[in-house]
Amino acid sequence: MTVLHLADEGETADFAAFLSRLLHYDRGAAVRLQAAGTALAVFGRPPSFEVLAIRAVRLAKPYENGLDVTLDVTVSAGELLETLDELAATAGVPAAVTGPPWAGVLPPRGGWTPESGLPGPQALRGMIAAGVAEFRSRTQELTPETRTRAELDRVGREIWSRTVGDTSLPVRAVHAAQSLGFLRPGGESVLFSSGAWLRLRTPYGSIAVRRAGVGTLGVSVR
Known part of the structure; x- marks a missing residue:
């Protein structure tokens, strides 16, 4: 399993809180993860609000276990939450899931x-x-x-x-x-x-x- 090293315990706790809130609105929630270097962007869509939520997560170092320089995958928010280790400040990336339609259409990276x-x-x-x-x-x-x-x-x-x-x-x-x-x-x-x-x-x-x-x-x- 790919391992993400988060910046610190506080970053891990905030990430866990975000995933928990998404799961509160949708127990089957999926999130799309995009990362390069030490920056991770997490996208989710709470159905009650019909918006796209974006959480930036700071990484202490790039990922392990064979990845090159980027990560782009849609996973179960619940399975991701279960992998978070606050004391170790790590997260494992679960197996990819078939992404919901919103996961294929994201806001532009620039031009804001x-x-x-x-x-x-x-x-x-x-x-x-x-x-x-x-x-x-x-x-x-x-x-x-x-x-x-x-x-x-x-x-x-x-x-x-x-x-x-x-x-x-x-x-x-x-x-x-x-x-x-x-x-x-x-x-x-x-x-x-x-x-x-x-x-x-x-x-x-x-x-x-x-x-x-x-x-x-x-x-x-x-």
Whole structure:
């Protein structure tokens, strides 16, 4: 099994927390791993949010057991989590799985341009709290006959598809960032765009989402 040497125990613990959060939303979650040298990018897609989550993991040294200079594989998030050894700061790469469709279409590597109009961290967290409160209030008002999964989904889509501030970023992207542990106090969030993609970047991870009404320009299939 290919062995990854993570930077330290803290990096390993944060990586484990990210995988655990993905598995909370999808017990069968897969992640795509891309690495070169001492940088590892981990891509996942929590289905509840319809976004792409990206976690950068620092490696202490390149991988072992026969790899050359790069790693690109889609694996089970659950199996990967089981291989993490926090004390040793290592992870084993499980056998590859047949990747879900999203794993074949990733945001571009470069060409990202800063976007203005993103509110500050406190306003972002307030926006999420307001959205959660509105969802609870509106769904609690439904009668037993109308409280169907389809109606709950409709209310959720209406709330989380709203845009953030003066940007075209959907609120669900910020909600995903908070739910996955990316939106923490003291960390600055920055919005970037590249082709059809928007990317909310924080010091702890990024959320990428396709802009509504934009075609396939800028999509990387790799």
